[in-house]
Structures are given as C-alpha cells and as structure tokens.
Amino acid sequence: MASDSTSLLTTEEASGLIGLVFGPDEPEAIAWSEMDEQGQLRCLIRATADFNRIVWKGRDVATTQRHRWPRKAIQHPHAIVTDRAGEDTSSDFTPNMPIAIRRALVAQAATHAAREAGFDDNERIHKSAALGVTSQGAGGMNESIDLSVARSAWSHLCLRAQQYAEPFRAYSAEGV
Numbered sequence: 001m002a003s004d005s006t007s008l009l010t011t012e013e014a015s016g017l018i019g020l021v022f023g024p025d026e027p028e029a030i031a032w033s034e035m036d037e038q039g040q041l042r043c044l045i046r047a048t049a050d051f052n053r054i055v056w057k058g059r060d061v062a063t064t065q066r067h068r069w070p071r072k073a074i075q076h077p078h079a080i081v082t083d084r085a086g087e088d089t090s091s092d093f094t095p096n097m098p099i100a101i102r103r104a105l106v107a108q109a110a111t112h113a114a115r116e117a118g119f120d121d122n123e124r125i126h127k128s129a130a131l132g133v134t135s136q137g138a139g140g141m142n143e144s145i146d147l148s149v150a151r152s153a154w155s156h157l158c159l160r161a162q163q164y165a166e167p168f169r170a171y172s173a174e175g176v
Contacts, residue, residue, distance in 0.1 A: 006043040006053065008069055008097065008105055011037050014044055018107045021160065027119035028110035035113050047108035047161075051101075053153035055170045069097050103166035104144070104157070109157035 009017075015032070022029035032040065035126065052068045060068070154162065 004050060005066065007041060008048045008067055008131040009102060009109075011042055011165055012042065013102070014040065014106045014109055017103055018110060021103050021107050021164075024103040027117075028107070028114045031113040031119055032110040034063050034117070039113065039116070040109070042114040043109040044105070047105050048113045050153070050156050051105060051165075053156070054165075056151075057170045069101055087121060098168070100164045101168060104161040107160040107164060108158055111161070 018029055022032075024030075033042075035043070048067060052070065056068055130173050157165065
C-alpha cells in the first residue's frame with residue numbers, strides 16, 4: 001500500500017474503489033490495473049493536486065491542513081462518508097471525506113493513468129488550449145474550446161470526476 005502525504009488516498013483505497021467508478025473494460029480501469037504501485041501513487045498525487053486547485057464548499061477541518069479535503073460545514077445529501085449502509089468506509093488516511101469525493105479522486109487518478117498509457121485522445125486538445133489555441137479544424141473535425149473555461153481548475157477534472165464532485169463545488173467569482 002503506497003501512500004504519501006501529497007495524496008488524499010492510498011493506492012490500496014483507490015484500487016478498492018476503481019470498480020465502483022469504471023467498468024472493467026473502460027480504458028481508465030485497464031490503465032490503472034496495469035500500472036505498478038509507484039505509477040498509481042504518481043497519478044493519485046496529480047489528482048490530489050488537481051483537487052487542491054479547486055474552490056470547494058465548506059471550510060478546512062484544520063487551519064494547518066495541507067489539502068483542500070477534508071472539509072467541514074458541508075450540508076448536502078451526498079456528503080456521506082460511506083457507500084455501505086451502517087458502515088463507515090472513510091479512510092484512516094483521510095477521515096470524513098465523502099465517498100463521492102473519493103470516487104471523483106479515483107476517477108481523476110485513473111484518467112491520469114489512461115493518459116500515461118496513451119488512451120486519452122483529448123490530451124492534444126488540452127495541450128493546445130493551454131497554449132492559447134481556441135479552435136482547431138482538420139479532416140471534417142472542428143474542436144472549439146472557450147479559453148476561459150479551459151484555464152479554470154474545474155476544467156482540468158475529467159468528466160466523471162466532475163459528475164461526482166459537482167455537489168461540493170463552490171463557484172468562484174469568475175463563474176467557472
């Protein structure tokens with residue numbers, strides 16, 4: 001079980017959740033399962049860094065905490081810390097973190113694993129957006145990206161992570 005203070009989950013916890021987030025034949029699940037533990041930890045650290053850039057509802061549990069999670073004062077039905085009735089499945093490593101956030105983090109880490117394995121065909125679009133390109137066209141394809149959205153921290157989360165984490169997102173002054 002690899003863990004690091006720069007990651008919100010251990011590799012063991014993430015591997016235990018991967019089947020709840022992705023089907024076994026999805027590229028993210030395949031890439032995650034084929035990656036060694038150090039690679040998985042590297043992807044978890046990247047996913048944690050992605051989550052730390054986002055403004056979340058609630059407040060830090062402690063003023064000295066290193067990460068944006070766990071949070072307190074979140075009133076939302078999805079703020080449960082378990083996915084099994086009557087059983088607290090929160091982590092000893094990161095207690096009181098909602099299951100939806102843990103699943104979102106796993107989705108983001110597995111997406112990083114898929115990108116490393118060469119499964120992600122949208123990487124080209126994201127790299128171009130980071131360079132300031134707002135539209136591309138080739139071979140009957142046209143891909144446009146609103147540059148302000150492409151630069152927001154939220155846009156760096158994969159779609160599945162966004163779906164799980166949306167109830168906990170606080171909207172910044174820019175509205176993105």
